[in-house]
Amino acid sequence: MDWDKLRIFHAVADAGSLTHAGDMLHLSQSAVSRQVRALEESLNATLFHRHARGLILTEQGELLFDATRAMLKRLDAATARIRDSEEEVFGELRVTTTTGFGTLWLAPRLTKLYAKYPDLKIDLMLEERVLDLPMREADVAIRMKEPSQADLIRKRLMSVHMCLFATQSYAEKIGLPVTPDALSAHRLICQNPRSAQVGAGATLVSELMSNDISSLLTVNNYFGVLQGVLHDLGIGVLPDYLAHDFPQIVRVLPDIASTEVPVFLAYPEELRQSKRVSAFRDFIHEEIIAYRRTLRD
Known part of the structure; x- marks a missing residue:
């Protein structure tokens, strides 16, 4: 299957519009339309319902969109892993945790992390929903229970009451x-x-x-x-x-x-060598040690 056609299909499905997809891909609407029609012909399937307000995926289109979305996430993970093996600590790190822990414990301590790594860009995603780390919805998670997903490196940080x-x-x-x-x-x-x-x-x-x-x-x-x-x-x-x-x-x-509420830090096995993840992990470990020291004093 032609990867270029799949890439264009994914952009159209994500944008819901040939025009918007073309803008993102720097292609004309007609070129995008031709590629989508060619893909539909090669699959002998209709991928979009077309109407005046845009495009809606058919059942077959939904199946293909799920597949291309998973492929792109895996490619992003591979790209990040390659870059992290070569780069210093800079670039984006997506961290997910709960609203309470993120606003009340983590965010106030990030000053120290930025002081050490000023080129690091933290995307702090605060929500109660458990994001899928292996599918790269986030790079690192701090959770109020032990993660159950496979292929994760996990470390217990502390206990909360x-x-x-x-x-x-x-x-x-x-x-x-x-x-x-x-x-x-x-x-x-x-x-x-x-x-x-x-x-x-x-x-x-x-x-x-x-x-x-x-x-x-x-x-x-x-x-x-x-x-x-x-x-x-x-x-x-x-x-x-x-x-x-x-x-x-x-x-x-x-x-x-x-x-007792256990607090765990977790990240995908494939990011084991990531310098950004290592920097964040070590920072959290140092802050936990400092926090425990204050409890003893």
Whole structure:
């Protein structure tokens, strides 16, 4: 099968338009159209439904688009691997992690990484969805559970517990509960039960709600929960690592905590020799060591 025709087909399928695909490929619309028709003839199949607003893939077109998308991702991976074996630490590194960990722990520490590697370009993708590392949706992942995908190098970084926090000023103005049932006199700030979150946090919130909580503020991520706590709206359910970076918050009911949440760093086996990945991995390792040292002090 002619690779040039497949490349042009993929561009058309991705853009949904002959004209837009031609612009990206620096080809005329008629040249793109001829290549697509030639591919359809060679396959004896119709790949697009054509209508006034653009092009829609047929069932056969969807099958071929899935195949070309996988091929291009593999080519991107091979290209990155070749470049990483020769280059210094520069270029783009796509890092995925959860919104909470990415905004509250990782992003504030990236200053040190950029100071060491100013030509590195981090694309930080914060979402709860688990991206497919072998298919190169991202280069590196930090996840709140051990990755299950095959062909990944994985390293356990640390453990996190969800705990109760309030500000020192809230404690001075309102006071803090000394028993779980006294939580009913306070507003609880936590993630919405319907939002994506670690199971340990959801379980802890469910247990806390049994204390007849009368006032509640729910947010769909931990960054929002933290903002509520910092503005003295109540007592929040937050990761324990925040106690180091936000000294104005204090533990509430220290005996209450979620079960352990393991934090893993993972990247594809094929990026083992990547200088960008190695630089990021070593940076994270150094930051974890520094974080653990503060816990001992």
